[in-house]
Amino acid sequence: MKKITLSGISKSFGGSRALENVDLTFESGKIYGLLGRNGAGKTTLLKILYGILYPSSGRVLSDDKEIRINDNFLGNLFYVGEPDYFPVETSLRKLFSETKYFRPEFDTEYALSLTSLFGLDSSKSLRSLSTGQRTLFKDILALSSGASFIFLDEPILGLDANRRDILYRTILGKYNESPFTIVISTHLIEEISSIVEHVIILHEGRVVRDEPLDSLLASGYSVSGKKDAVRKYISGKSVMGIDALGGFECAYILGARQENGHQDELEFGRLSLQKIFVQMTGSKGGDDK
Amino acid sequence: MELRFEEERPIFLQLAEQLEDGILSGAFPEESQIPSTTEISVRFKMNPATALKGINLLVDDGIIYKKRGLGMFVSEGAVEKLSDKRKEQFFERFVCSMIEEARRLGISESDMIGMIRRGCAS
Numbered sequence: 001m002k003k004i005t006l007s008g009i010s011k012s013f014g015g016s017r018a019l020e021n022v023d024l025t026f027e028s029g030k031i032y033g034l035l036g037r038n039g040a041g042k043t044t045l046l047k048i049l050y051g052i053l054y055p056s057s058g059r060v061l062s063d064d065k066e067i068r069i070n071d072n073f074l075g076n077l078f079y080v081g082e083p084d085y086f087p088v089e090t091s092l093r094k095l096f097s098e099t100k101y102f103r104p105e106f107d108t109e110y111a112l113s114l115t116s117l118f119g120l121d122s123s124k125s126l127r128s129l130s131t132g133q134r135t136l137f138k139d140i141l142a143l144s145s146g147a148s149f150i151f152l153d154e155p156i157l158g159l160d161a162n163r164r165d166i167l168y169r170t171i172l173g174k175y176n177e178s179p180f181t182i183v184i185s186t187h188l189i190e191e192i193s194s195i196v197e198h199v200i201i202l203h204e205g206r207v208v209r210d211e212p213l214d215s216l217l218a219s220g221y222s223v224s225g226k227k228d229a230v231r232k233y234i235s236g237k238s239v240m241g242i243d244a245l246g247g248f249e250c251a252y253i254l255g256a257r258q259e260n261g262h263q264d265e266l267e268f269g270r271l272s273l274q275k276i277f278v279q280m281t282g283s284k285g286g287d288d289k
Numbered sequence: 290m291e292l293r294f295e296e297e298r299p300i301f302l303q304l305a306e307q308l309e310d311g312i313l314s315g316a317f318p319e320e321s322q323i324p325s326t327t328e329i330s331v332r333f334k335m336n337p338a339t340a341l342k343g344i345n346l347l348v349d350d351g352i353i354y355k356k357r358g359l360g361m362f363v364s365e366g367a368v369e370k371l372s373d374k375r376k377e378q379f380f381e382r383f384v385c386s387m388i389e390e391a392r393r394l395g396i397s398e399s400d401m402i403g404m405i406r407r408g409c410a411s
Contacts, residue, residue: 031336168334176327176337194300194335214299264393270298 001076002063003027004049004149009058011044011205018044020205022058028148029179031171033192033213033273036202037281042185043081045202046151050079075103078147080138088127092120092137096144105146114140114170118163132158139167143174149181156188168195193273203281217271221257224250225266233262240279252279300335304343312352312363313371319363323353350374 004026011019019041026032036042047053049060051074060067067073086095092115100106115122118136120129129137135157142150156164171182172195184192199216201209209216220240223233230242230249238254252275259268311317326344330337344361347353352367364370391401 165334169331172331172334172337173327176330194333194339197336197338217299 001028001073001148005061005064006049007059007061009048009055009060011048011053012056017205019055022207024200024207024210026149026181026183028181030181030198031175031196032181032183033196033199034183034185034202035187035189035199035277037187040202040281041205042202043153046079046153046185047081049151050074050077052081076147077149077151078142078145079151079153080141081153086126089125091123091125093122095126099141103145107144107146111140111144114143117170118166130158132160132163135159136163143170147180151183151185153185155184156186156191164191171195189277190272190274199273201277201280208280213273216276217273220252220254220271220276222250222252222269222271222275223266224248224269229265233266241282301339301343301346304329304335304340305346308343308347309352309371312367313375317363319365319367321363323361323363325360
């Protein structure tokens with residue numbers, strides 16, 4: 001399988017729209033960041049991909065073909081949602097061997113080695129784990145799954161800095177060995193920005209950005225200085241948002257940087273993923289006078 | 290080699306510059322091997338495509354070269370090439386911007402030269 005495509009996917013729960021006409025393609029061998037605020041539709045999207053939820057309309061395609069029940073589509077994918085789906089009294093070791101039963105490509109040995117790398121006790125039951133440890137359990141399952149498309153939903157939830165560090169290195173180590181597609185869904189952005197190659201930003205059920213990280217970062221810039229100078233400079237330009245601090249302002253602008261003749265009074269900067277994300281997904285009308 | 294990345298510039302450029310620093314300081318002597326993209330990717334937690342992009346900048350400049358199946362090595366003459374390049378950058382980044390600022394402040398050429406002498410002497 002070379003790619004998975006979502007075509008015109010919409011999903012409603014009762015009267016509320018969770019996803020609205022989503023078109024996306026996940027290609028093989030890439031690291032994606034699926035970003036959105038809480039409730040943006042990230043988890044719904046992942047669940048539709050994995051067949052846990054049916055879309056209200058739209059299609060999921062594998063290599064441009066409609067997915068059929070007898071395809072080995074799900075064998076290529078791995079997604080773990082809330083670990084509540086697992087029997088909570090069972091030990092991690094047993095859960096690994098049961099996963100192997102359903103998924104012959106599952107690498108039990110690797111799962112156990114990651115378990116000890118992260119300092120988990122494989123004889124413990126899922127119930128006895130803390131939030132962070134449950135997150136790790138999910139991550140270990142995914143990384144050991146042998147799937148070519150892995151979807152990680154909030155893979156760093158509750159993890160301390162040390163373990164996040166080990167996790168990023170583990171993901172990259174595995175990815176370097178044999179590239180697979182990994183879609184990291186999170187609202188904690190800054191840390192993953194050096195890892196991801198392609199960024200998808202979801203906002204209120206819609207895709208607002210879907211492009212390589214490099215081009216996303218190059219799509220705009222920041223300009224800061226005294227309020228009057230900033231206001232004069234940005235008039236007629238496409239402004240994403242403005243941060244104000246007393247008489248000082250920083251504006252975020254879409255388009256190519258035009259510094260000429262303004263270097264004296266204004267300072268120009270590059271956008272970070274975090275800044276772009278906040279500007280693209282902030283509540284509208286926040287232009288405070 | 291210790292990489293600390295700032296937000297302001299693309300990571301691949303910063304990686305290329307820090308590798309250059311390593312070559313200039315002798316941490317990576319000429320004809321020695323530099324870390325692979327995999328090592329750089331894992332160690333500094335960056336996408337391997339980013340690491341490759343940074344390394345390819347140095348390959349394009351002839352600072353490092355690839356030995357098929359063995360890895361990447363510092364080219365002979367890389368140090369001289371880099372220090373020439375850095376001197377040129379020194380002129381653009383520091384001298385030109387200093388002159389610009391001096392003009393803005395109304396500092397004359399002779400005053401500026403006097404200040405440089407004073408700085409060198411201290």
